[in-house]
Amino acid sequence: MTYLLSEEEQMLRDSAKAFLEEKSPVSELRRLRDEGCKDGFRHAVWQEMGEMGWNGIVIPEEYGGVDMGFTAAGLILQEMGKTLAATPFLASSILCATALRMGGTDAQKSEHLPKIAAGEKVYALAVDEKARHDANSIEATASKDGNGFKLSGKKRHVVCGNGADILIVAARTDDGSIGLFLVDPSAQGVTRTLRRSIDSQAPADIDFDEVKLDGDALLSETDDGRALLDAVLNAGRACLAAEQLGVAEEAFERTIDYIKEREQFGQKIGSFQGLQHRAAHLLTEVEMTQSLVMKALRQLDESPSQAPLWIAAAKAKATKVGRLAAAEAIQMHGGVGMTDEYEIGFFYKRAQAAGEFLGDDAWGAAQVATMSGY
Template sequence: MNFSYREDQQDLRRLTAQIFDDRLTDDFRRDFSRSGEPYDRSLWRTLAQAGLLGTAIAEAQGGSGLGLTELCLLLEEQGRTLAPVPLLATLVLGALPIQKFGSAAQQTALLPGVASGDLLLTAALEEIGGGDPSRPAVKATASAEGWRLRGVKSCVPYGAQAQAILVTARIGRKSTGVFLIDPQAKGVRIQPQATTSGEPQALVTLSNVRVPAADVLGDIQAGESIVDWIVERGQTALAAQQLGLMAEALRRTATYTGERVQFGRPIGSFQGVQHRLADAYIDVEALRSVYLRAVWALENDLPASAEVAVVKWWAARGGHRVTHTAQHLHGGLGADVDYPIHAFFLHAKQIELALGAAAPMLAKIGTQLASGAVRPLT
């Protein structure tokens, strides 16, 4: 496994970082969080004009034809800068599975609009009460015209802004499918939900929603594996955001403790503070290690269920520890909403719980270890 990035990948990261850094000052983020806008439309247009929204979209649909590795570079930079744009929802949960499993008609109808910045996508994976996102409770029933969907999805990122939503649903007792729905379709009700980070999310209620057969994503017989494919990439993408976020929170905290003087010396010189920072650094680098391994495995279409569970566990627990350390070592500033460090804490908490918190990930890892399902990557 070669974890070094190619020159073109490094160029993509630098371009993304430059675009975000040029716009996303601490003052801008603070003011934007109070504006009531769901996302930064101007920044979204800039990303489209730079060709970044088409990173993992095929050239035939107006993209660059790259993959998950490059998408995760964008998401690391988004986590670092807390950029208020729907990258994960649109590019990872929406466009990536349509590019992989969608019909030619679905790809033609949706992906060029994503690459141009004119169309937002998302996926409804989570449900009220949590549970395994790979095992949905929403029901899909075959009908004369295709399918009918009934149930409720919760915490749908940018659900009220997206022009199309991928919905996972249970078919009978054992099968699962993925369906493309129009948020304006009859029987679809979308209600905004309050979130920890301020990211727009929605409760999506499906009341006997008609879905034509042409709007099924991929082979209905392979629905369960498609759902797992989407969830694993979504969890890994969340870890990419968390990695960028944790590294930046640690950088800011190290800078602050080196400048804050108490008892005649910088507080960063105190052994107790150094221990907290050292532990946070270990968390950042541990997540980076397992994350790179998971991205490599997914990019090469290798089985990576255990690797992704480990990544999501580290993103949840490591993110929790690092941002708590950042809050504590900033003292009173950590609780000041006019100071930026609290925003890293809130976004990390959102990522910690999304698509599986630490406890269910640990249980999944334990089950796989006990069953002998985990195998070494070669």
């Protein structure tokens, strides 16, 4: 296992950096916020990403993808973190694509994966039902109804849920096991309520009132729906940790640039020993996070059975360091860091929101302790 990037991975990261700086900079997130965009992202940019092959990064070539793996996906998300790119990439191309790849039938894969890869449709995963992430507390039900199912329940904070064309919903079947179901959000009985999160994203709360589903709505290639859901969420956590790393890196770089230029008492504030010590500490934390995130992504690609421990550790560390980097950035920017005029505040908000999604640092630490036998 190597932490060094291959030539192909380096080229992917460079192209992602150039594309995102042009098409999805922080100013674009500000514009989406100020315009009150109901979906929270530009569909045109999503389609362009499909043309570049990004949306099919973990999708097999036979279904229109490029199948480069989770490390490659993490490299893209790391660059997305640096520009705070508002896209359905994590929701569609990682969470939902992984669910379909691992749990979909051949017919389901053939129908849905090419649409994700091409950027033709947006997919969203609906799991959480409470204010905080808890994949074990699923009360939504999918009861047998003839040859199909009736879906009832509530889902909260469905990322990209308001702009999604298709939902993948986690629900309990009649025997109490977990199943993942493909749901058309325009179907009778589905109600979507737009929410605005602190990081200017547009998640949705979604209610299901006896929504009728065909029998082929269930992702049934695997018999263990719980294991499938866990695998999907772990893939999302590893890739989200890469995005959080990008947020931390960019917050750090912007802060270093600022303290090198800002003058106080007749000298650059970067010459103050106190700020130098804080910056040095933050650099070591960011570097450790980078190593841990890369380890988790490589494990997911090369030894997936051994990946959960590293993924939990990476998500916990990335959450903690992302929030630290953003908080230190606000502190070192001084009063202007609190104003909306400066973009650094957007990084603070994203660090807070991303830290809660799919499990915060306390959740990750508890998982590491449990898996380590404590």
